[in-house]
Amino acid sequence: MTLLLFVFSQFGNSQDTITISKPIRDGHVLVSNGETFAFGFFRPGKSTNRYVGIWYNKAPEQPIVWVANRDNPINDTSGVLSIDAHGNLVLHVKDQNQPIWSTNIASKSSNNISTLAQLLDSGNLILIHNETTSSLVLWQSFDYPTDTTLPNMKLGLDRRTNLSRILTSWKSKDDPGTGTCSYVLNTNSSSPELYLYKSNILWWRSGHWNGIGWSGVPTLSSRNLLLNFSLVNNQNETTTSWGLRYARLFSRLVVSESGSIQLFMGKEGDQQWAFLGSVPLDQCDIYGKCGAFGKCENVTEFACTCLPGFQPKSPSGWSSRNASSGCVRKRGQASICKSGDGFLKVENVKLPDSSFARVDEKLSLKECQQQCLKNCSCAAYGGVDVKEEVGCLRWYGELIDTRVLNGGQNLYVRVDALELGTQQRHSNGFFANKRRRAIMIVALLVTPLLIFLCAYWLIRRKRKARERKFKLFNDVTASSTTFQDSHKLDGGRRKPDLPFFDISTILAATDNFSPTKRLGQGGFGPVYKGQLANGQEIAVKTLSRSSRQGTEEFKNEVMLIAKLQHRNLVRLFGCCIHKEEKMLIYEYMPNKSLDFFIFDEIKRKIMDWRKRFEIISGIARGVLYLHQDSREKIISRDLKASNVLLDATMKPKISDFGLARLFGDDQIEANTNRVVGTYGYMSPEYAMEGLYSIKSDVFSFGVLTLEIISGKRNNHYLARSPYLNLIGHVWDLWMEGKALDIVDSSLAQVHSASEVLRCIQIGLLYVREQAADRPTMAEIVFMLGNKTTLPQPSKPAFINRRTINYGQDSSSFTGAPTSLSDVTISVLEAR
Structure with missing residues (x-):
């Protein structure tokens, strides 16, 4: 494949390129310009063979993502990679005339002296013919993947060159040779799907593209916070790719020899990759588990049932829990396509294999139904694009690989008039019983009276609603300020x-x-x-x-x-x-709430220390505004991580003022018998005595600060932990001089220890037991923005340690965390 690449930087960096005059030998490594990827010779696992490949340079464990000579290993260290006279990148070994591996392209230039190979920060190795103002990409490793896809790497068919990109597994962890599992984009259908084959047997499929993502894997749609998936399907190509929404992360998708597709995520400084999931996920993910016209639901050991209007083809097989024979129509195919045919809806399913379907992108669901009824071979229909709510899939063959799926779509299965009537009678079974008919007759006799009473009640209700709405409208407009x-x-x-x-x-x-x-x-x-x-x-x-x-x-x-x-x-x-x-x-806040990030093992890796400090400072400025700079002094009473939303740039914004209270300018505190708020964030004087003030919000802000630093909820400690909450844990570490031990491990060493320690100290000042000892928000904002001498914190509130009897029955320790930090108290009578 030849692409035109405009050159804005100087090629020939000795660290990331191979030229005719500068080959690389076993023992030498190319490193991409940003040091993200490396390219050179390696030995996998326990093997003694040598291979040439690309691996993550800074990521955990430096996994191999591409292998050149995967089926032609070298048995010594005499390998040399060079650019030959024909402009190909070739791998030679000592005493052999024929290359072990080559890019094998026919150069269109007579002058190959300016041809070079370069490793990019995307992990793509490209072969370039360098000209005066532009360069031709003659070959690229992204077009010949092995077992791994990287962000922005395509799978599928380029129709202009007939190049098909597929993944194939390694034979084993010690042998990168072509294995038995392959991951391909099926381009033979008008509705492409990703297929996983195991030993040439179709093992799993992704479901059709529904406008957001692959319908059979709803958790990996383009709405995913970390990844975005795309499909291009036109006359030039049918390809799929995925990308990362955050550049600081590493990610890879791998097809394994065990027959699964695994997704990993990591970040520089991590000790290991985070495993985000794999498919097949359960028994219902195995292709055709329940045969033709069967439906799989992973709720029992035998998960198969038949679709409406169908029955097991082999009852004895199903009795022995073998559903591979599938289902057939209850009264034979002849009963279909007669007057009275209709459709029964099967909800929340992964739609059947679309290779047996016809696609009309512009039809509505109603038009889809009409088209299906016109053809006696049409067995079912469903929607295509859930985002635009358009598109029609109609199945003209068997319905294979249908499974119940959380977040799935609706399938409309064609049934005859008898089946349709049976289902309707079941739905209306109330009238089938004589006793119930008698009850219905009695009900009909009193219906006029009921109608009169209901009408009278509705009229009164609407009148009261109008009065309430008018009063509420007057209350709101009388109190709210002019909107710009x-x-x-x-x-x-x-x-x-x-x-x-x-x-x-x-x-x-x-x-x-x-x-x-x-x-x-x-x-x-x-x-x-x-x-x-x-x-x-x-x-x-x-x-x-x-x-x-x-x-x-x-x-x-x-x-x-x-x-x-x-x-x-x-x-x-x-x-x-x-x-x-x-x-x-x-x-609208596109990045949801703060707790969505800081309490998630994967997502909180996105938030480095600088971003967390900016969020702490931003929340502090917002609370200061409420306490001091707004037209009214306002006490939030429900400041917590889930009530801090993040905009597109991750700027924090405080939300939810349903529990807030106004304070007079000269008012210090107030008392209430109706305590509202959230466990873990309420100050002691408020929780115990119903007293609240601006210092109540300060306490909540202190808890929130410690949560942001640690990535732990205040009330989320295991039963065996000696600590009741995060505050007690931080206090003990502070007294032992080990306060930095509480810092979120995902921050690694990429933070200022002195600045983090200063924030921990400030956080402990917020959560002092006595409200009078806590600083005001104005003092807090000053402390965060200036390196002044801070007072030493005193003993915080709520730090009593547990007394644990380790001699009791171990069954009393379930290992499940106790978390009340998100439980909002609506009403609690104070003492």
């Missing part, structure tokens, strides 16, 4: 103070509150992502009817946050009140 014209959004009915959104605007923005738009669930209720007609992304926070937080909290949050304008606070765009439903419309 620049904040006016599409759909917002412009009011004197804060925009009120029509319910139609919210429904359109969230696709009628589609489950695919759901971001999560808070104490207030579910939160949905939306997009207004002008392109503005929003987060819609709905008030759950079952929530203990009701209208008062809703009014409180609207009235409070509407007055707040700060870079470290989430911005409120408006609200919506529809009947009994109440919603808040915020700016």
Whole structure:
């Protein structure tokens, strides 16, 4: 394959290139410009053979990612890699005329003296013919993968050159020769899928591309925080690739000889790779586990059932738990394609193998159904693109490899009129029993009275709802401040103070509150992502009817946050009140909440010390604004990691003011009999006596600071741990002079020890037992920004150690962590 590569830098760096005059011999290594990858001779495992390959240079364990002579090893150290007179990169050994391995391309230039091979920081080895202003890429290792794919490396078919890129496993850890497992992109179908073969037997498939990712692996979709997957399918190529959203990470996807595809993630300084998962995952991932027209659900030892309208082809085989024979129609194929045929929906499944399907990208699901009914051979249909909600898959053969899958799609299976009627009668079985018919007759007699009573109740309910809505509207608009014209959004009915959104605007923005738009669930209720007609992304926070937080909290949050304008606070765009439903419309935070990162073994590796310090400082400035610089002095009462959201640049923004309280300028503290907040973050005087003040938020901020530094939850210690919580652990280490032992191991040594130690000391000052001893937020911001002498911390609150009786039955220690740090207290009566 020949590509045009424009040259902006000088080729010929002695560390990453091979030229005609500068070959490399066994014992010498090329290193890419950024030192990410190395290329040279190596010996795998216990083997005595020598191979030429590429490996991660700085990553844990330096795994091999590409091998040149995988099936032609060298038995000594006489190997030499050079550029020959024909412009090929060749591998020679002593006393042999024929090369062991060669790029084997036909050069189109008569002047090959300027041809060179270069190792790039992507892990790609390229052969280049260097010209005056540009260079031709004559060959690249990415086109000839072995068992590993790297970020931005393609698998699949280049139709212009008929080049097919596939992965094949090593024979063993000691032998990189071509193994028996292969990983290919099936390009023979109008709906490409990734296939894994084991000894030439189809072992696993990815499912079709659904516009977001591979439908059979919903956890590895383009919504994934770390990875993004893509598919290109046009007249020039059908290829798939994946990339990393963060450049500081290493990653590789490997096909193993055991018959699995494994994904690993790492970072410079790690001791080992993090294993992110593999497929096949369970028995239902094995291709065709339940045969044709079978369905697999991994809930029992024998996971197979038949699709609606089908029965086991071999009942004796199924009785012995062998479902490979599959299923057949209950009344034979002749009963299909008659008047009354229809479809039964099978929910949440990995759709059958699309090699047996026909694809129409532009048809709606309704049109798909109509097209399927027109053809007697059409057995089922389903959707293609879940993102755009368009596209039609119609199966004209067997339905193979259908499995129940969390996050799957709906499959509509064609059945005859008799089966359709049977299912409907089952659904309406209420009327099948004579006794129930009698009950129904009685019910019909009293229906007019019930209708009258219901109508009367609805009229009164609507009247009361209008009165509440009018009162709530007056409360909110009377208390909220003027909203700037620049904040006016599409759909917002412009009011004197804060925009009120029509319910139609919210429904359109969230696709009628589609489950695919759901971001999560808070104490207030579910939160949905939306997009207004002008392109503005929003987060819609709905008030759950079952929530203990009701209208008062809703009014409180609207009235409070509407007055707040700060870079470290989430911005409120408006609200919506529809009947009994109440919603808040915020700016959308694409990186979710802080706890999503710092308490996850993989994701927290993205956050180096500099980023964590910036987040600590940003939260401090946001709390200072609430306490001192806003129009009203505000106490959050629920400051925690899950209430700190991160924008696209990882800037922290405090959210959720449903539990906040206003303070007068001269007010020091207040008392309440209704203690609300979250275990692990509440100060002792608030939890025990109901007393809260700005120092209550300081305590919560101290806990949050220690969590960010350590990557551990405050209340997340095993039953055998001598510590009740993180605060006690940090205090003991501080007293022993080992405070840095608490630092998150994923930070390695890439941090300033003195700065981290200073932040730990400041954190311990926040969580002092007596509120009067804690600094104010103004003092905290000053401490974080200036290298002044800090006071020594005193004994914090909540650090009593456990008394553990190791003589008791070991069964009492389950090893499961006790975590209450995310449990929000709605009501707790104080003493």
